[in-house]
Amino acid sequence: MPGVIIETEGEFAGWRRFDTTDTFDALIGPFYFRQDENGRTRGAFRAEQKHMNMGGRMHGGCLMTFADIALFQIAYQEMEGSRGVTVQLDSTFVDGGYVGDLIEATGEVVRAGGSLIFVRGQITDEGRTLLTFSGIIKRMKPRG
Amino acid sequence: MPGVIIETEGEFAGWRRFDTTDTFDALIGPFYFRQDENGRTRGAFRAEQKHMNMGGRMHGGCLMTFADIALFQIAYQEMEGSRGVTVQLDSTFVDGGYVGDLIEATGEVVRAGGSLIFVRGQITDEGRTLLTFSGIIKRMKPRG
Amino acid sequence: MPGVIIETEGEFAGWRRFDTTDTFDALIGPFYFRQDENGRTRGAFRAEQKHMNMGGRMHGGCLMTFADIALFQIAYQEMEGSRGVTVQLDSTFVDGGYVGDLIEATGEVVRAGGSLIFVRGQITDEGRTLLTFSGIIKRMKPRG
Amino acid sequence: MPGVIIETEGEFAGWRRFDTTDTFDALIGPFYFRQDENGRTRGAFRAEQKHMNMGGRMHGGCLMTFADIALFQIAYQEMEGSRGVTVQLDSTFVDGGYVGDLIEATGEVVRAGGSLIFVRGQITDEGRTLLTFSGIIKRMKPRG
Numbered sequence: 001m002p003g004v005i006i007e008t009e010g011e012f013a014g015w016r017r018f019d020t021t022d023t024f025d026a027l028i029g030p031f032y033f034r035q036d037e038n039g040r041t042r043g044a045f046r047a048e049q050k051h052m053n054m055g056g057r058m059h060g061g062c063l064m065t066f067a068d069i070a071l072f073q074i075a076y077q078e079m080e081g082s083r084g085v086t087v088q089l090d091s092t093f094v095d096g097g098y099v100g101d102l103i104e105a106t107g108e109v110v111r112a113g114g115s116l117i118f119v120r121g122q123i124t125d126e127g128r129t130l131l132t133f134s135g136i137i138k139r140m141k142p143r144g
Numbered sequence: 145m146p147g148v149i150i151e152t153e154g155e156f157a158g159w160r161r162f163d164t165t166d167t168f169d170a171l172i173g174p175f176y177f178r179q180d181e182n183g184r185t186r187g188a189f190r191a192e193q194k195h196m197n198m199g200g201r202m203h204g205g206c207l208m209t210f211a212d213i214a215l216f217q218i219a220y221q222e223m224e225g226s227r228g229v230t231v232q233l234d235s236t237f238v239d240g241g242y243v244g245d246l247i248e249a250t251g252e253v254v255r256a257g258g259s260l261i262f263v264r265g266q267i268t269d270e271g272r273t274l275l276t277f278s279g280i281i282k283r284m285k286p287r288g
Numbered sequence: 289m290p291g292v293i294i295e296t297e298g299e300f301a302g303w304r305r306f307d308t309t310d311t312f313d314a315l316i317g318p319f320y321f322r323q324d325e326n327g328r329t330r331g332a333f334r335a336e337q338k339h340m341n342m343g344g345r346m347h348g349g350c351l352m353t354f355a356d357i358a359l360f361q362i363a364y365q366e367m368e369g370s371r372g373v374t375v376q377l378d379s380t381f382v383d384g385g386y387v388g389d390l391i392e393a394t395g396e397v398v399r400a401g402g403s404l405i406f407v408r409g410q411i412t413d414e415g416r417t418l419l420t421f422s423g424i425i426k427r428m429k430p431r432g
Numbered sequence: 433m434p435g436v437i438i439e440t441e442g443e444f445a446g447w448r449r450f451d452t453t454d455t456f457d458a459l460i461g462p463f464y465f466r467q468d469e470n471g472r473t474r475g476a477f478r479a480e481q482k483h484m485n486m487g488g489r490m491h492g493g494c495l496m497t498f499a500d501i502a503l504f505q506i507a508y509q510e511m512e513g514s515r516g517v518t519v520q521l522d523s524t525f526v527d528g529g530y531v532g533d534l535i536e537a538t539g540e541v542v543r544a545g546g547s548l549i550f551v552r553g554q555i556t557d558e559g560r561t562l563l564t565f566s567g568i569i570k571r572m573k574p575r576g
Contacts, residue, residue, distance in 0.1 A: 052168060092232055260570065266398075278380055280520060374525050377522075
């Protein structure tokens with residue numbers, strides 16, 4: 001996976017993040033990912049003011065963006081060496097997130113087929129579920 | 145609707161936008177809205193590099209954020225004087241958006257009930273559909 | 289499309305339906321389809337007691353089944369000569385349907401790609417919207 | 433829960449099912465439910481020819497109907513003494529089911545709020561996942 005670096009300092013030392021500037025990912029991130037001891041993907045970031053809506057709760061768009069990025073990280077092994085695009089992402093908002101909280105994403109690959117990968121997951125805030133999501137990634141045929 | 149200002153200059157003169165700083169809306173926007181001659185909500189923004197993913201296409205998170213904000217603008221009249229939260233937002237990604245393009249959102253209130261408002265819509269890029277979405281807003285009881 | 293016959297009598301004379309017995313389609317149908325003057329697919333059936341839940345309203349499962357079948361009929365032209373399977377169907381229930389009512393389905397192909405077809409639609413009951421739906425059909429490669 | 437009986441014979445002896453005739457539930461069921469040793473709801477039925485589509489696989493409408501009914505059974509405790517309606521049901525079809533197979537549904541209440549109950553689940557066929565679903569139940573205010 002090109003463009004990924006391992007954080008060396010701070011709360012997320014040892015976690016990977018995209019090495020990117022001047023993109024949507026850079027603007028609202030960084031979001032961090034790593035594999036846990038069981039090989040399952042875990043995503044995390046610390047909620048900042050910039051992630052909040054005008055009511056002081058985490059913006060739904062922030063949650064969905066985190067989910068969309070997590071989708072590919074959860075499907076990490078199935079995607080190895082190939083590219084893909086999200087074709088569907090269904091989001092259910094169950095609670096609100098706040099500044100300073102640790103926001104985490106986990107999930108599972110329901111099925112990885114030849115052309116489509118089905119993923120489900122959830123985003124939590126200090127243990128409270130904020131968002132559940134279900135997504136489909138379509139594998140892209142390699143160029144060339 | 146407090147916190148809304150009318151743009152006075154440039155491409156979106158006459159359109160309204162949120163008067164906000166230091167929020168997610170401010171970070172990735174501004175997104176512009178207005179009512180067309182038939183009273184239907186139209187949203188728009190000009191795609192910038194900051195809205196792109198690492199592959200040079202508009203980030204799914206940007207599209208979903210625009211959809212989430214448009215949801216409430218489309219339900220503008222039904223929401224008048226009350227607040228609400230998104231409880232569901234289903235997104236189907238049908239095509240890619242690019243820097244410099246005019247991105248637009250339109251939609252319809254399918255039904256406005258006493259507690260839930262059902263909205264459908266689409267985001268287009270110069271006429272090409274990028275995203276279709278379907279969402280549910282839950283009305284919040286006024287604090288008091 | 290093999291297995292389709294044109295109804296010759298009654299309310300749906302001139303409409304097509306599946307020529308099937310001993311299937312789920314036969315059990316809960318027949319559901320009728322035709323193209324309107326603009327070439328757009330229209331589905332319809334007359335609500336019977338067998339379509340109702342224990343509360344006397346049309347069962348959500350009946351609405352979703354009608355939507356699933358309509359999905360393929362709406363994508364009729366794009367599917368010509370090929371087979372497909374539903375990979376995603378999102379359903380929003382906005383109102384209740386009742387015995388004796390004319391239930392109709394309409395919709396549009398949002399995009400027909402090489403492998404996926406995106407469809408949106410709605411089911412109405414005498415003009416009232418009962419269900420909005422959004423689905424994805426995956427084309428199956430021909431056997432052989 | 434009125435209208436429920438406990439099956440006394442056959443494969444599903446000890447499971448509960450709706451005591452209903454002349455409804456959609458009766459037409460395509462019976463579907464069986466019970467609580468497992470941990471109090472979690474488990475649904476099941478034996479796939480018959482009547483559940484199949486014209487291609488010999490379980491009809492998507494059958495799977496979604498089973499999911500819709502399971503939704504309320506999974507939320508069994510939270511619904512105790514009250515009624516509700518499905519407002520959203522998102523379905524992802526991941527594999528096909530066949531005649532003679534044991535079809536099972538399980539799931540979890542993600543959150544039970546004052547007006548909305550969020551449920552996720554899956555339907556399996558002899559261990560293979562056929563459908564994942566995510567739904568929202570809206571509590572109905574008691575009449576009277």
